[in-house]
Amino acid sequence: MYLLFPGRHHLLTRFQADYLQGHTGREVVWAVTSANHENTKRNPVPYHRREAAIERLSVLSGLRSVVVPIFDAAPTSAFAEVTLKTVAVATGLDLTPENTVVACSTPEVAALYEKLGFPIAPVEDDPALPEKPERPWDVLLRLAAGDETWRELAHPATIDVFERYRLVEAVRTAVNDPLVGDEGGLTATRDYRTYVEAFAGAAERKWSAVRRYVEPGRIVDIGCGAGSLLELADREPALHESDLIGVEIARHLYQECVHKKAQGVFQNANVYFYQRNVLGGAIFADRSVDTTLTFALTHEIWSYGAQRESLRQFIRRIYDHTAPGGVWINSDVCGPDDPRREVLLRLSVADGDNPASPRPDLAGLSSEEIQAYVGSLSTRARLDQFAVDFAFPCEYEPVGDDTVRIELATAMDYLTRKDYLDNWLSETREQFCGLSFADWTELLAEVGFDLDPSSHPIRNDWVIENRIAPVAALTDLSGRPVDWPATHLLAVARRGRAG
Template identity: 35%
Template sequence: MYLLFPGRHIVTTQFQEEYLDRILGQEIAGLPDLLGDAPAGRVTDLVFAVTSSNKSNSRYNPLPFELRSIVIYEFARQWKRKYGVNFHIVGIPHYQPTDKFSALMLKEIAEQTDCALDLTPDNTVVLSSTPPVIAAFQTLGYAVLPAEYDMAGQRYLREVPTDLVRQIGTGEIGLESLGLSASARTVFSDLPEAGARIVRLYNDPILTEDGDLTETRDYNTYASTMAEVIDLKYQAIKDYIVPGKIVDEGCADGALISRIVRDYPDSDIIGVDLSAEMLARAHEWKRAGAFGNAFVFFKQQNLTTPVSDSQANTSDTVICNSTLHELWSYGRRAESVRSYLRDKHKQLRRDGRLVIRDVVGPSGADNIVQLWCSASDGRTTPEYLDTPAHELSTYSRFLKFQHDFSPRPLHHDSIADAHGDAPQFRLPLRDAMEFITKMEYTDNWASEMHEEFGFWAFDDWKRELTAAGFALHPASQPYVNEWRVANIFTGHVRLEDMDGAPLPWPVTNMVLVGEKRAEA
C-alpha cells in the first residue's frame, strides 16, 4: 500500500516523525483518525509529492527542489531501515489555484515514473493536514489521515511546517528550539545556507510573498511572443486532434501546446523534446502559468527511444510538427522514420491518431527544371563561400547552398549569366525545391545544411504510413504554403520547364494523419 504525502516539504517536523513512527508499523485501516475506508495492509511505499517543486526564492517556497529532496531523503530513509518501507520523491510543478489540483498531482506522479506509480483509492491512503487537500482527495475517493488537523474541532493540534519555516525566517526561535525532526535539524546544521536563504527571503523588504517585484504584472504578456507561424501550423492540424492524452513530440518551447490547451483544456498534454534549452524555456512558460490549469508535462527524450510495453496503448493523439525531417536528417534516415512510425502505432490507443505536419518533397522529383534566382537582392560575388549567407543574393546563396548542403550530393548545370531574367540553372526538381524551401534560413545556415526536407514525396509518405499499420485519414493532403510563396519565393526565385514555360509551385508541406484502427 502507498502512503501519499503531498506538501511543499520545506522542513519536516518532530510531530511528523513521531506520527509516521507510530502508524507505519501497523494496519492503516484500524487507525482512529482515518477518514474513509483504507485498503487492507501496512504501508509498503511512502510517496512524497513535493508541490511547487519548480518554484523557489520566495517566502512561500524558499528552498529549491534539490534542497527539499535532501530534507526528505534524510527524513525518509529511517523508515526504510526500521520498517523496510520504500520511499519515492516526486516533484509536482506549480499550478494556479484549481479544483483539479489533486488529480493533476496524481497524473504527474504517474508520468514521472512511467506509470510505475499508479496511485488509486484501492492502493493508496493520503496523509495531509490541509483541509482543502483533504476534501479534494476525499472527493476522488481516497482515505485520508489528517495528521495535525483536528477535523471535529477544525483546528491544528500541533505546529505545521509553515509555522516552523516562518519562525526560521523571522528568527523568532532559535533553530535548536524549533520542533524540527531530528533529520531536518541535521540537514539545516550541515547545510547552513538553507536556513540563511529562508532568513534572507523573509527579511527582503521588496519581495512579495511569491518572490516577485509586483503582484499585478502579467508575465505571460510581458515575457512571451506569439509567432504567427505557430498559429498557422496549429490551424493546419487542430481539427484532427483526438482529445484525451495528447503528445507533442518535438515540442520545443511549448508554443504549439499553448494553443492546444485553449481548445483542449481537459486533455493531458505531454511535451517531448531532446533539447535541454528548449525544455528549460518550456518549463519557464509553465512556471509562469502560460498553459493555465491544463495538465502539461514536459520530458527530455530522443524520438528514437523505443516505446516501452508500459507506454503501449496510452495516447490518443501524437503530434509530430516539423520534426520528422530532423529525425531523418540526424538519425538513420529511412530506418529511423519507419521505426518511429511503427512505435507510434504501438503507443496510440484504438482510434488514436498520429498527426504529422512537415515539409514534403515534390512529385516528379527527378524531372529536370530551370531555376531563376535573383542576383539583385543581395551581394552577388565569387567569394560566396566566405560570405555570410544573409548578405548574399539569392543567386550566390544558391551556389553556397550547393557547396554546403551535406545530406546528399546536388547536381546542376549553369546555363546563363547571373544577371538578367533568364534562368541560370538546370537541375532536378527535388534539388531546386530543397534550396527554395530553406533559402531564407540564414540565421541557422550551418545547421540547416545538415537537414534534408524533400526526401519523400507525399505518395511515399502515405505508403510508409500504411506499412506501419495506420489507416490514412481522408483529409491528409500536401499543400503549397501560400504565405511563403507571397513573402519569400516571389521576386527571388522562379521555376520553368525545359521549354521556358512558368511552372506552378510544387507542394511544400503536408498534413498526414494516420488512424489506429481495430486489428482484424
C-alpha cells in the first residue's frame, strides 16, 4: 500500500521519478529529514521549498504522495522508529512491514528498517541496475560547483522550484562557504546555551553604551545571537517606526530568534530575522541601512576567515549597504597599542596542577572532560595548554618556573581567554588581539568610513581586577610594572552624507 521514502530530498532526480513509477499503486510517503535545517552546507534548501518540489514531481509523475517533515535529532539507533512515529502523528498512517516498502539507498539507514522487518527498495544502490545513477547529493554538488550538467540529471520539478525561488545561488553560497560549518555556524564545539545566557546578561549594558548613536530607520543587528539587543531596541519609543532586522549565521541562535518572534516577544510588527553569512554576498541593497550593529562579531570574522582580508571584505559590505549619513556601531575585543612589545608575564603556579607537559588530545574528549581537565590546571600550566590548542602562533620563553618572556598581544590573548572553560576548544580557535585600535582606525578609513570622535579603546577593569590581576603580573624586561592594556573597543563609523 505504501512506499516510505526517507531522505533530505534537497534535490530530486529524473532517476528517482522513473524508479518511483515502478511502484505505481503505492502511496509514497516522503519523510523529509533535517526539516528544521536550512542555509547550511549539509542542508542548504529550506523544508518548504523541498516540499514544493516533491509535490510538483508528484503531479508531473502521477504519484499519490504525502510529505512529512522529520525534525533533526541527536544521532540515535532508533531513527527508524522515530520517523515512523512522526509519520503516524502527522498523517495517521500506521506504516508496518506488512503494508510498506522502504525506499532507501543508504545502507546504514536501510539496515535500521530491515531490523524492524521492512522490505527495502534500494533505489540508486540497486545491484540490478546496469550502471549506478548519481545520487541526489552528488547532483547537488555539481550545481554547487557551477557544473550546469546538473540540469540534465535533476527532475524538472526541482529545476522549476530552484529557478522560481532563486535557490541556485543560495545553494552554491551555502555549500561553498569557507567559514560556515556543515550544520550552520562558525564552530561545531560551541556551547550555544552558555553563549546565549552570557549575551543576554550583558545586553542592557551593551545597549546603554550605544543607544545614543543609533539612527532610526532600518536598523540591522549582524550576529544578533538570540535577539537580546533587538528586544531592547523594540522597547524604545523613538524606534517604534523603525525596521528591526536580525542577521545570524548560527542555526541554533537563528531558530531561537524565530521562536521568540512567534511567541510575541517583539511588539514592533517590523521585526525580521535572516540566517545569512554577510561574507557570502550582499544581503541588503546598497545605501539602504541606517544603523548596523555588531557586537563580539568582528574578531570571529578575523579568526575563522583570512584575517585582515576577510574583515576588510566584511567592512566593505557594511559600507556599501549603509545609507549616506548612516552609522555602523561595532563593539568587540581589541589588541594592545604595542602588540609586539616583549614583556615578562608572571603566572600563578599555586592555583592548580602543574603537569610535566600539556595534553595534545583534548579534541577527543567530551566538553565536560575538557572543562574538568583545563580547570584543574594552574594559571601557568594553562598557558602551556593554551599554546597547544590556540589556532594562532603562541610563542614564549620560560624564565623561571612561573614567568615567561612573551609578546604583549599574545599574553593578552591568553589572559582574556583562560577562564572560558566551557567553550575552551571554540575560544582557542579565535584571536582577540589581532588588531589594535590604531589598526581599526586605518582599516575603517581605507574602506571609506569616518570614525566618530566618540570611538575609543576600552579596558575592562572588572576582568582585570577579578580574573587577571589576582593570578598574573606584567612587567617590562627590566622588571618595572606595565599597565594592563586595552581589551575592547567601541567604534562608531559613519558614512558621509555625500558618500
